[in-house]
Amino acid sequence: MRxxxxxxxxxxxxxxxxxxxxxxxxxxxxNCTDFIKTEPLGDExxxxxxxxxxxxxxxxxxxxxxxxxxxxEADWYIQTNADIIVMPHFYVLIYDMIKDGNESFCINKRIxxxxxxxxxLSLLYSVCGNKHSGxxxxxxxxxxxxxxxxxxICMGTPWSETAMIANLVAYTKNFKVFKExxxxxxxxxxxxxxxxxxxxxxxxxTNEFARILRVLSNKNKDILKHETIQYLLDxxxxxxxxxxxxxxxxxxxxxxx
Numbered sequence: 177m178r179x180x181x182x183x184x185x186x187x188x189x190x191x192x193x194x195x196x197x198x199x200x201x202x203x204x205x206x207n208c209t210d211f212i213k214t215e216p217l218g219d220e221x222x223x224x225x226x227x228x229x230x231x232x233x234x235x236x237x238x239x240x241x242x243x244x245x246x247x248x249e250a251d252w253y254i255q256t257n258a259d260i261i262v263m264p265h266f267y268v269l270i271y272d273m274i275k276d277g278n279e280s281f282c283i284n285k286r287i288x289x290x291x292x293x294x295x296x297l298s299l300l301y302s303v304c305g306n307k308h309s310g311x312x313x314x315x316x317x318x319x320x321x322x323x324x325x326x327x328x329i330c331m332g333t334p335w336s337e338t339a340m341i342a343n344l345v346a347y348t349k350n351f352k353v354f355k356e357x358x359x360x361x362x363x364x365x366x367x368x369x370x371x372x373x374x375x376x377x378x379x380x381x382t383n384e385f386a387r388i389l390r391v392l393s394n395k396n397k398d399i400l401k402h403e404t405i406q407y408l409l410d411x412x413x414x415x416x417x418x419x420x421x422x423x424x425x426x427x428x429x430x431x432x433x
Contacts, residue, residue, distance in 0.1 A: 177262055178210070179297075184267040192267055193250065197242045199232065214242035221330035227376045236336060237326035244321055253321075255340070256313045257331075260285055260360050263301060269359055270315055279348040280316040282341070282404075284308055284355050290364030305361055311337045311353065313360050316344055323347050325391060327384040333374060335381035338408055339388045345402045346392040353404055379423045382415060386427035 181192045196206070197214040221233045243253065254270065256262070263269075273281060288305035314337070329339045344351045385408070393400050400409070413432045416424050 179264045180262050180266040180268075183264045184271070187268065187271060190267065190271050193247050195243050195246055197234075197239050197246075199234070212246050214246040217242065221328065221377070221380065224328040225376070225380045227380075229373055231332070231374070231377065233330040233332045233377065235326075236329045236331055236339065237324070239331065240321065240324065240326065244318070250318055252315060252317055254313070254315050256360065260312060260362060261297075261300070263359050263361070266359050269357070273315070273354075277350070278315075278352060279350050280314070280320070280344040281352045281354060282311050282344075283313045283315070283357050283359050284310065284353060285312055286358060286361045287365045288361050288363055290366070293363045300361070300363070303361075304358060307355055308362070308365070309355075311341060314340055314344070316348075320344070320347050325388050327388045329381055329384045329388075330377065333377040333381055335378065335385050338381070338385040341404055341408065342385070342389045342392055342399070345399045345405055346396060351402070351404070375419070375421070376423070378415075379419075379421060382412065383423075383425040383428060386412065386425060386431055390427050390430060 177194060181194075184190050184192060194208070194211040195214060196208065196211045197217060198205070200216040203213060203216060217234050217238055219235050219238045221227075221235060222230065224235075240253075240255070244250075252270075252274065270283075285308050286305035287308050288300065288303045292300065292303060320343070324340075324343050326339045326343070329336060341351075389399075389405070389408075399405055409431055412428060416428050416432055
Protein backbone atom coordinates (compact mmCIF):
# COMPACT_ATOMS: atom_id res chain seq x y z
CA MET A 177 0.00 0.00 0.00
CA ARG A 178 2.86 2.35 0.81
CA UNK A 179 4.54 1.54 -2.50
CA UNK A 180 1.29 2.27 -4.33
CA UNK A 181 0.84 5.53 -2.45
CA UNK A 182 4.37 6.59 -3.36
CA UNK A 183 3.73 5.68 -7.03
CA UNK A 184 0.60 7.86 -6.98
CA UNK A 185 2.54 10.99 -5.98
CA UNK A 186 2.83 11.78 -9.68
CA UNK A 187 -0.82 12.92 -9.52
CA UNK A 188 -0.78 16.09 -7.34
CA UNK A 189 -4.55 16.25 -6.81
CA UNK A 190 -4.71 12.64 -5.56
CA UNK A 191 -4.56 12.41 -1.76
CA UNK A 192 -4.56 8.91 -0.27
CA UNK A 193 -5.34 8.20 3.39
CA UNK A 194 -4.91 4.82 5.06
CA UNK A 195 -7.51 3.95 7.70
CA UNK A 196 -7.69 0.90 9.95
CA UNK A 197 -10.45 -0.26 12.24
CA UNK A 198 -10.35 -3.06 14.80
CA UNK A 199 -11.65 -4.29 18.12
CA UNK A 200 -9.96 -2.75 21.20
CA UNK A 201 -7.85 -5.86 21.84
CA UNK A 202 -6.56 -5.84 18.25
CA UNK A 203 -5.77 -2.16 17.79
CA UNK A 204 -2.06 -2.52 18.57
CA UNK A 205 -1.46 -5.77 16.69
CA UNK A 206 -0.22 -3.80 13.70
CA ASN A 207 1.58 -0.62 14.69
CA CYS A 208 1.36 1.43 11.51
CA THR A 209 2.03 5.09 12.21
CA ASP A 210 0.81 6.13 8.76
CA PHE A 211 -2.65 4.63 9.33
CA ILE A 212 -5.48 6.65 10.83
CA LYS A 213 -7.06 4.62 13.62
CA THR A 214 -10.82 4.74 13.98
CA GLU A 215 -12.70 4.45 17.22
CA PRO A 216 -12.64 0.75 18.18
CA LEU A 217 -15.32 -1.58 16.93
CA GLY A 218 -17.94 -2.50 19.51
CA ASP A 219 -20.52 -4.68 17.80
CA GLU A 220 -20.28 -8.29 16.62
CA UNK A 221 -22.43 -10.78 14.75
CA UNK A 222 -22.98 -12.89 17.89
CA UNK A 223 -25.46 -10.21 18.99
CA UNK A 224 -27.66 -10.99 15.97
CA UNK A 225 -27.90 -14.77 15.88
CA UNK A 226 -27.15 -18.08 17.55
CA UNK A 227 -23.89 -19.76 16.58
CA UNK A 228 -22.41 -23.08 17.74
CA UNK A 229 -18.81 -21.88 17.77
CA UNK A 230 -18.15 -18.42 19.15
CA UNK A 231 -16.32 -16.15 16.69
CA UNK A 232 -15.96 -12.44 17.23
CA UNK A 233 -16.73 -11.24 13.72
CA UNK A 234 -17.40 -7.56 12.95
CA UNK A 235 -20.38 -6.20 11.09
CA UNK A 236 -19.64 -4.73 7.67
CA UNK A 237 -21.85 -1.73 8.39
CA UNK A 238 -19.93 -0.81 11.55
CA UNK A 239 -16.61 -0.97 9.73
CA UNK A 240 -17.90 1.41 7.06
CA UNK A 241 -19.41 3.74 9.68
CA UNK A 242 -16.20 3.90 11.75
CA UNK A 243 -14.07 4.69 8.72
CA UNK A 244 -16.44 7.43 7.57
CA UNK A 245 -16.42 8.99 11.03
CA UNK A 246 -12.61 9.00 11.01
CA UNK A 247 -12.22 10.58 7.55
CA UNK A 248 -15.51 12.32 6.69
CA GLU A 249 -13.73 14.59 4.21
CA ALA A 250 -13.03 11.76 1.74
CA ASP A 251 -14.66 11.94 -1.70
CA TRP A 252 -14.16 8.24 -2.44
CA TYR A 253 -13.63 5.16 -0.33
CA ILE A 254 -11.79 1.94 -1.13
CA GLN A 255 -12.66 -1.11 0.94
CA THR A 256 -10.34 -4.12 0.84
CA ASN A 257 -9.72 -7.07 3.11
CA ALA A 258 -6.61 -6.88 5.27
CA ASP A 259 -4.89 -9.78 3.48
CA ILE A 260 -5.14 -8.24 0.01
CA ILE A 261 -1.88 -6.91 -1.46
CA VAL A 262 -2.14 -4.05 -3.93
CA MET A 263 0.11 -3.52 -6.93
CA PRO A 264 2.24 -0.34 -7.17
CA HIS A 265 -0.07 1.15 -9.83
CA PHE A 266 -3.23 0.40 -7.80
CA TYR A 267 -4.26 3.93 -6.79
CA VAL A 268 -3.35 5.43 -10.15
CA LEU A 269 -5.47 2.75 -11.83
CA ILE A 270 -8.44 3.58 -9.59
CA TYR A 271 -7.97 7.30 -10.27
CA ASP A 272 -8.02 6.61 -14.02
CA MET A 273 -11.09 4.37 -13.71
CA ILE A 274 -12.98 7.11 -11.88
CA LYS A 275 -11.89 9.70 -14.45
CA ASP A 276 -13.15 7.31 -17.13
CA GLY A 277 -16.68 7.56 -15.72
CA ASN A 278 -16.92 4.48 -13.51
CA GLU A 279 -19.29 5.41 -10.69
CA SER A 280 -18.62 2.33 -8.54
CA PHE A 281 -16.70 -0.85 -9.16
CA CYS A 282 -15.04 -3.96 -7.78
CA ILE A 283 -11.58 -5.24 -8.65
CA ASN A 284 -11.24 -9.01 -8.26
CA LYS A 285 -8.01 -10.26 -6.78
CA ARG A 286 -5.60 -12.69 -8.35
CA ILE A 287 -4.23 -15.72 -6.48
CA UNK A 288 -0.53 -16.54 -6.41
CA UNK A 289 0.81 -19.85 -5.02
CA UNK A 290 1.30 -19.99 -1.26
CA UNK A 291 4.76 -21.53 -1.62
CA UNK A 292 5.96 -18.17 -2.97
CA UNK A 293 5.06 -16.31 0.24
CA UNK A 294 8.70 -15.79 1.29
CA UNK A 295 9.70 -14.14 -1.97
CA UNK A 296 10.57 -10.42 -1.93
CA LEU A 297 7.60 -8.19 -2.63
CA SER A 298 9.15 -6.98 -5.88
CA LEU A 299 9.15 -10.54 -7.21
CA LEU A 300 5.61 -11.20 -6.01
CA TYR A 301 4.52 -8.20 -8.08
CA SER A 302 5.81 -9.98 -11.19
CA VAL A 303 3.74 -13.14 -10.65
CA CYS A 304 0.53 -12.92 -12.68
CA GLY A 305 -1.24 -15.67 -10.74
CA ASN A 306 -4.76 -16.83 -11.50
CA LYS A 307 -7.96 -14.83 -11.51
CA HIS A 308 -10.40 -15.35 -8.64
CA SER A 309 -14.18 -14.95 -8.60
CA GLY A 310 -14.37 -13.52 -5.07
CA UNK A 311 -15.35 -9.87 -4.55
CA UNK A 312 -13.12 -8.17 -1.98
CA UNK A 313 -12.08 -4.73 -3.23
CA UNK A 314 -14.73 -2.05 -3.70
CA UNK A 315 -14.50 1.56 -4.83
CA UNK A 316 -17.46 3.88 -4.29
CA UNK A 317 -18.22 7.60 -3.79
CA UNK A 318 -18.83 8.92 -0.28
CA UNK A 319 -22.23 10.29 -1.24
CA UNK A 320 -23.66 6.76 -1.43
CA UNK A 321 -22.93 5.75 2.14
CA UNK A 322 -26.05 7.28 3.78
CA UNK A 323 -28.15 5.14 1.41
CA UNK A 324 -26.44 1.84 2.20
CA UNK A 325 -28.40 -1.05 3.66
CA UNK A 326 -25.79 -3.56 4.83
CA UNK A 327 -28.02 -5.23 7.38
CA UNK A 328 -26.23 -7.49 9.85
CA ILE A 329 -23.79 -8.96 7.32
CA CYS A 330 -20.54 -9.93 9.05
CA MET A 331 -17.00 -10.12 7.75
CA GLY A 332 -14.76 -13.18 7.88
CA THR A 333 -17.27 -15.62 6.43
CA PRO A 334 -18.83 -16.34 3.00
CA TRP A 335 -21.26 -13.84 1.47
CA SER A 336 -19.73 -10.95 3.42
CA GLU A 337 -19.42 -8.59 0.43
CA THR A 338 -22.70 -9.46 -1.28
CA ALA A 339 -24.70 -6.72 0.43
CA MET A 340 -22.19 -4.13 -0.78
CA ILE A 341 -22.62 -5.39 -4.34
CA ALA A 342 -26.41 -5.19 -4.07
CA ASN A 343 -26.24 -1.60 -2.82
CA LEU A 344 -23.78 -0.45 -5.47
CA VAL A 345 -25.90 -2.01 -8.21
CA ALA A 346 -29.01 -0.36 -6.74
CA TYR A 347 -27.60 3.13 -6.29
CA THR A 348 -25.22 3.60 -9.22
CA LYS A 349 -25.86 3.37 -12.94
CA ASN A 350 -22.82 1.43 -14.06
CA PHE A 351 -21.42 -0.82 -11.32
CA LYS A 352 -18.72 -3.00 -12.85
CA VAL A 353 -16.58 -5.93 -11.79
CA PHE A 354 -13.07 -5.92 -13.24
CA LYS A 355 -12.27 -9.63 -13.36
CA GLU A 356 -8.97 -9.57 -15.23
CA UNK A 357 -7.15 -6.56 -13.77
CA UNK A 358 -3.71 -7.33 -12.37
CA UNK A 359 -4.14 -4.83 -9.54
CA UNK A 360 -4.51 -6.84 -6.32
CA UNK A 361 -3.48 -10.32 -5.23
CA UNK A 362 -3.69 -12.80 -2.39
CA UNK A 363 -1.04 -15.34 -1.42
CA UNK A 364 -2.65 -18.80 -1.37
CA UNK A 365 -6.31 -19.72 -1.36
CA UNK A 366 -6.93 -22.00 1.63
CA UNK A 367 -10.45 -20.70 2.38
CA UNK A 368 -10.45 -21.79 6.03
CA UNK A 369 -13.74 -19.97 6.49
CA UNK A 370 -15.48 -22.61 4.35
CA UNK A 371 -15.23 -25.17 7.16
CA UNK A 372 -18.52 -27.00 7.75
CA UNK A 373 -18.34 -26.19 11.46
CA UNK A 374 -18.90 -22.52 10.58
CA UNK A 375 -21.96 -23.13 8.40
CA UNK A 376 -24.24 -21.18 10.72
CA UNK A 377 -22.25 -18.01 9.95
CA UNK A 378 -22.56 -18.70 6.23
CA UNK A 379 -26.32 -19.19 6.56
CA UNK A 380 -26.62 -15.97 8.58
CA UNK A 381 -24.92 -13.97 5.82
CA THR A 382 -26.84 -15.73 3.06
CA ASN A 383 -30.13 -14.89 4.75
CA GLU A 384 -29.09 -11.27 5.24
CA PHE A 385 -28.05 -10.91 1.61
CA ALA A 386 -31.39 -12.30 0.41
CA ARG A 387 -33.31 -10.00 2.77
CA ILE A 388 -31.37 -6.91 1.69
CA LEU A 389 -31.65 -7.76 -2.00
CA ARG A 390 -35.38 -8.25 -1.62
CA VAL A 391 -35.76 -4.81 0.00
CA LEU A 392 -33.66 -3.13 -2.69
CA SER A 393 -35.32 -4.95 -5.58
CA ASN A 394 -38.78 -4.06 -4.30
CA LYS A 395 -37.78 -0.45 -5.00
CA ASN A 396 -36.16 -1.23 -8.35
CA LYS A 397 -36.74 -4.59 -10.04
CA ASP A 398 -34.14 -3.81 -12.70
CA ILE A 399 -31.27 -4.54 -10.33
CA LEU A 400 -32.14 -8.24 -10.56
CA LYS A 401 -31.13 -8.11 -14.24
CA HIS A 402 -27.58 -7.02 -13.47
CA GLU A 403 -24.95 -9.58 -14.45
CA THR A 404 -23.34 -9.69 -11.00
CA ILE A 405 -26.66 -10.01 -9.18
CA GLN A 406 -27.59 -12.85 -11.54
CA TYR A 407 -24.29 -14.53 -10.66
CA LEU A 408 -25.01 -14.19 -6.93
CA LEU A 409 -28.56 -15.50 -7.32
CA ASP A 410 -27.23 -18.55 -9.15
CA UNK A 411 -24.83 -19.13 -6.25
CA UNK A 412 -27.70 -18.68 -3.79
CA UNK A 413 -29.81 -21.33 -5.53
CA UNK A 414 -26.92 -23.80 -5.62
CA UNK A 415 -26.11 -23.27 -1.95
CA UNK A 416 -29.67 -23.58 -0.66
CA UNK A 417 -30.33 -26.66 -2.80
CA UNK A 418 -27.06 -28.32 -1.76
CA UNK A 419 -27.21 -27.67 1.98
CA UNK A 420 -30.97 -28.25 2.38
CA UNK A 421 -30.92 -26.55 5.77
CA UNK A 422 -34.14 -25.39 7.44
CA UNK A 423 -32.35 -22.26 8.67
CA UNK A 424 -32.42 -20.64 5.25
CA UNK A 425 -34.98 -17.85 5.43
CA UNK A 426 -38.13 -17.08 3.49
CA UNK A 427 -36.14 -14.41 1.65
CA UNK A 428 -33.78 -17.05 0.23
CA UNK A 429 -36.73 -19.19 -0.80
CA UNK A 430 -38.31 -16.15 -2.47
CA UNK A 431 -35.43 -16.01 -4.95
CA UNK A 432 -35.22 -19.73 -5.70
CA UNK A 433 -38.88 -20.71 -6.03
